[in-house]
Amino acid sequence: MSTPGTTEAGGATGTGGGGRAEPDPRVLAVWSPDWPVTAAARAAHVPADRPAAVLHANRVLACSATARRHGVRRGLRRREAQARCPELVVLAPDPGRDARLFEPVAAAVEALAPGVEVVRPGLLVLPARGPVGWFGGERAAVERLIDQVALHAGTECQIGVADGMFAAALAARRGRGVPPGRSAEFLAPLEVAELDRDPDVDRAALVDLLRRLGLRSLGAFASLSESDVASRFGTDAVAAHRLARGLDPRPPARRVPPEELSAAVELDPPVDRVDAAAFAARALATRLHTALAGHGLACTRLGVHARTESGEELLRVWRCAEPLTPSGTVDRVRWQLDSWLGRGGSGTLVALRLTPEDTVVAGALQRGLWGDVGEGDERAGRALVRVQALLGPEAVLTAVPTGGRDPGERVRLVPWGDERVVEDTAVPARPGPVAPARDGATGAPGHAEQVTPEPPGRRPPADPPATWPGRLPAPSPATVPPDPVPVRLLAADGAEVCPAAPDLLDGVPRRVAGGGPDREVTGWAGPWPVHARWWAPDGPGPAVRLQVVLADGTALLLVHRGGRWEVAGVYD
Template identity: 55%
Template sequence: MSAARPRPVPPERRLVVWCPDWPVVAARAAAGMPGVPGQAADTADAAAVFAANRVVACSPAARRSGIGPGMRRREAQARCPELAVFAEDTDTEARLFESVASAVEDLVVGVEVVRPGLVAVPVDRATAYFGGELPLAERLVDHVAARAGVECQAGVADGLFAATLAAYRGAFVGAGAGAEFLAPLPVTELNQPGAERSELVELLRRLGLRTLGAFAALAERDVLSRFGRAGLVAHRLARGRDERPPLRRTPTPELALTESFDPPLDRVDTAAFTARTLATRFHTGLASRGLACTRLGIYATTENGEELGRVWRCAEPLTADGVADRVRWQFEGWLRAASGRPTAGVDRLRLVPEELVAGRSLQLGLWPGGGSAEHTPESDRAARALVHVQGLLGPEGAVTAVLDGGRGPGERVRPVPWGERRTPAEGHDAPWPGRVPAPSPATVHDPRGPARVVTDDGTAVEITARNEVTGAPALVAVGDDPPRRVLGWSGPWVVQARWWAPEHTGVHARVQVVLEGRDDAVAAFLLRWDAECDPAWSVEGTYD
């Protein structure tokens, strides 16, 4: 007699609170603009957050102008010249979101921050106290607006994925109706922030599977053989289930990491330095047992006995960098909170793996510590020295350069704090019209020094509306030096910024010149011409 096949356990019912356009709200808050947490909202202002020159999020006013996610910056500014432009800043978004998470926690226990802008709470016990799911959601939305000054909307469904999509639509999905709710939605909904599935989504679309229901109708065995483990996880979501089976490992006490501090931590930069060290130890302890953390509990005790805590839920198993980021974000939220800030420094921190999965999805480094082939004792000593500098001066006290996208040499260099991921932004290898070709100048001047460029007859050289020079450069004076004869030159490379705004042309150009030097030596410079500056020519770079 064969054993009966166990029935699948339904996902936990969850309520998700979503703050629309949170990157814009956080960016405006950091800039001190209206319409931020704790201030009256002003939705008439158009604003957008960009990453790699593409829209990540935009305000309602920007959407009314036809701006949407994925749009290029130039097109967005052409549609709305008064658009306020902000760069994506995940640290600021996470720090400011603590006010929203705290407001939700005032009413419901068990708050989990999925990502900045999105929190989830269990509803089974809370609904009995508030009289149902709808009264609970209405109370949460009103409370967040009153305490944090942020507009939000809520949704309820079985499982985090379905509840998140319900929150986007302000929907309440009945128990057991998650698959029916998800079925007509486009398969692109699988590509949520923090869980990059763009390649899988594009493949499903090419195969004609354009809705979650069509994808869910496939047999699980076929999905696993064709799309692998990533496809199987997405298939579970499309069917209205959790991305991982409900029965998981129970964390044992020795997996938690507790650290005491003397003196207590009361500065964000010191906390950021400490977070990186603790995150490495925490992750190494889990990896040595073949485990990975998907829900991280961060608990702190202040010198005055105050208890602080927050749980972060992650779509993918956390790496050491992921743990460090969340600890740093949480400390920033606690120590920089406008209200409810601790009255004393943190003297005890505890990291708890609230949920564990097998660590097979994490590829461990070949070399000790996850370093590269150049991992040597000398590099270790240098790394420790830089970390020590950061402990004294803060995270920005030691930075390395990353070659990023841009047209000018100064625009392409982005400083990254030591220990952070040194990855170029998306779109760094785009054509970038007007970019100066290689080689790049060895020295980039900031601020730029003045220069004067004239022809043989002493006429000042300018750039015409047709992007041409008015005459061949013959003499160049750099700063207070006497003019020197031009041995060779190339260019111009013209950049037209804000071309849609007649009151501000923003045209500038760059020219490379080789000049006679002293003692039979030559000198090479990168010169920049700005139509609206006086003097128009300046020295932007020097070549060796």
């Protein structure tokens, strides 16, 4: 274990004379390297010197230092990882286990410094002012905390100190301190891939786009203006841009949650099982988010309080990059309860309370087009949250891109406020070969790979998105009717034009009939066959796509399925 080269920031600990002290931006981050594989190996009693890796969907999510010395890297497929390191121990991912085993680390730090916040298992942060002032400087505080974690948690850690949580976390990975006011300078030479470290926020597509544009460092990205970033890359990129500039991504003024927003329950009889406590936590999470919605608020830091039968008070604070959803709250509470009840010694729980330690106006982190949230956006966000409070979460939905071949399959609706993760879930797996398909406008034959379906959520960082052979190429139709509109495709002599072969029509399209007067066809492209889930009894069956341009400039996407043509989309 190594002591980072921290800086002595005397001003960080000064309290000043008469006036009110300004908020201290200095943050201390404690990072346990390779925590998912460390926790998994510890739970499976794998010796520390054995190469080990945690795999999900046959991809390496995390690997030990020993495995890296054998050439194993994140994102490798299982076969390649085992080819590089035949003695590799393969372990399964388990977020609950990771959180439970990280609790001793958090408890060890908390014994010396208050205000510990678990960002995720393996990383926690706390204000630097307290420990730095108590131990007489940043270097002394870091050395004392490293020894504390090693002694009481039995694991190594690295600590970083910087202005802001993002810079502090990256400094911890490098075991160093960043002088006050120089976080932007520290971040500038780092790779833009550092923006995609947080598993709760998927920025893989943004990082890939920045690289292709030649913006390979955080400094290059930070040099762009915020308005240019918002207009060219989207709203999520604005938050990433602020991180690259060394700024706090959250709004500077946070509302103090009213006392009545806390949700508490007395557990009678006392609870000593995680499943029973988690059941109570689910009801509490619903109450908490209903109360927050009634005030137009969203929670970004959650306090989990518990009292044992012996009178011991337990507290842990969880921080989130985005406002917590009810399901996200339940997950974090369950992980924390698993830590307390699974470690032994905490006894049975007699009371549980959830407290929103930090809140923002609902929708405040969903920045506007130019990077800021206007008053109208805030009012709209509060109104939508209030509608959900009255009618339920499903009453207000928002569209999120997802994977699929047809335009209607490539958008899913999620409740407003839920995590808007872009999913590109692979097609359902079937043993054996899959029927060939054509790749969109190119007409080139493609073959679908046999794939394994993944659970919803983001993929491993290095896992490429599903290819969806035969999917419609960009641009997608601007309008997709909820129900296909039947039409007839006619030749010049009035005969109906139909597919004569997978990639051949039996006539030349000249008119589209249906839903009003016949419309003249001035151009067309295709046809392209689509073979989607042809083996499934409930599958859509074979289909043929055709794009046509009408005399009035309208472009249509037509699909021939079940013996008839349908309008599947309208282009702008």
